[in-house]
Amino acid sequence: MTNILVVGQVISIIPLCAVLIFILAKLVSGYRGGPLEDGSGHAVLITGCDSGFGHQLARSLDKRGFVVFAGCLAPEELGAQTLARQSSGNLRVLKLDVTKDEDIEEAKGFVTEHLPTKGETLIWEMDFKVLMSLLSEGLWAIVNNAGISDWAEIEWSTIQDFHRMANVNLFGSIRTTLAFLPLVRASKGRVLFVSSIFAFFNCLNMGAYSVSKRGLEAFADCLRVEMASFGVKVSIIQPGNFGQATNIVKLKTATNIWENLDEERKKIFNQQYMELANQYFLSNCRSGFKDPDRVIDAMLHAITDAQPKYRYLLVSALDRVFFQLFPCLPTFLTDAVFSLSPMYNKRKEMLYVS
Numbered sequence: 001m002t003n004i005l006v007v008g009q010v011i012s013i014i015p016l017c018a019v020l021i022f023i024l025a026k027l028v029s030g031y032r033g034g035p036l037e038d039g040s041g042h043a044v045l046i047t048g049c050d051s052g053f054g055h056q057l058a059r060s061l062d063k064r065g066f067v068v069f070a071g072c073l074a075p076e077e078l079g080a081q082t083l084a085r086q087s088s089g090n091l092r093v094l095k096l097d098v099t100k101d102e103d104i105e106e107a108k109g110f111v112t113e114h115l116p117t118k119g120e121t122l123i124w125e126m127d128f129k130v131l132m133s134l135l136s137e138g139l140w141a142i143v144n145n146a147g148i149s150d151w152a153e154i155e156w157s158t159i160q161d162f163h164r165m166a167n168v169n170l171f172g173s174i175r176t177t178l179a180f181l182p183l184v185r186a187s188k189g190r191v192l193f194v195s196s197i198f199a200f201f202n203c204l205n206m207g208a209y210s211v212s213k214r215g216l217e218a219f220a221d222c223l224r225v226e227m228a229s230f231g232v233k234v235s236i237i238q239p240g241n242f243g244q245a246t247n248i249v250k251l252k253t254a255t256n257i258w259e260n261l262d263e264e265r266k267k268i269f270n271q272q273y274m275e276l277a278n279q280y281f282l283s284n285c286r287s288g289f290k291d292p293d294r295v296i297d298a299m300l301h302a303i304t305d306a307q308p309k310y311r312y313l314l315v316s317a318l319d320r321v322f323f324q325l326f327p328c329l330p331t332f333l334t335d336a337v338f339s340l341s342p343m344y345n346k347r348k349e350m351l352y353v354s
Helices: 002-030 052-063 078-085 101-113 128-135 159-169 171-187 207-230 254-259 271-286 293-304 317-328 331-340 342-350
Strands: 043-046 067-072 091-095 141-144 190-194 233-239 311-314
Touching (some): 043 101, 052 067, 052 078, 052 293, 067 101, 078 091, 091 101, 101 171, 141 171, 141 293, 159 171, 159 207, 171 190, 171 207, 190 207, 190 293, 207 233, 311 317
Parallel strands (some): 043 067, 043 141, 067 091, 233 311
């Protein structure tokens, strides 16, 4: 009888021991030391550095000693030229249109040849690119920041609008990541994706943008699981309303929208509602964050901290409660949220020509 009781007690503590061992193993395997205080010898590729988040992040990393490859859509224009002029020699401006395979390949060749090296060498006979691949520290991080934004009702949009949005925001990030991932895997580094709250918040007038960002997060989530085996960390940055802090918001008038409609749709939709919707959109943009500091700090944490977060939700304290709860709600409740907006009720009355 005593033996049975002993066996029973041993069996009962096995699940607890298993849980404790699992937690300990995760803590030990996840430990990478302290944060990366000095960027010397570490290289970061950032897309979309002409302005906005990419521009500011490139400058911040340059000040911290990182080698920065700043991908710019228009390296000859003011944004890229200002970035190059105000930075150290560790920052290189690259022409990088993430929708073009040839730009990606050319940038990859340049980055590979200019990665920080492990030290001097006297092996002159070896092919230069092979030598660099052996001596380089690898690429520490890719920051998929390049993106565009626009707004419109889905029925005001065309399939070309969806293609254009996805080609930059989604497929541009995939192109860049696939090309540079071997270099990041070699350094057990980081991959960052700049997404948006609209990846999970199905807001009015943001259909095409939401499609591109939701797809981006699906790709990032799959990549994170696959890269965990190789020590590569993947993080998603989810900014809220930072329209005033960047130039991503495409400003247009109700007339612009109306003129892009074909004659059939002009007979269906109410131009007065478009004017009202445009005013509402602009007023929301003006109410957001006026500087990008919160986003830049999150990016720096994801790049330099030993344990970066999987997601960085960057909204006000009050909005954080709402947005963390929103994805957990049943669909009938998330849809009902919009009925609380006076704009939504006016839309129901005014959207179509009566």
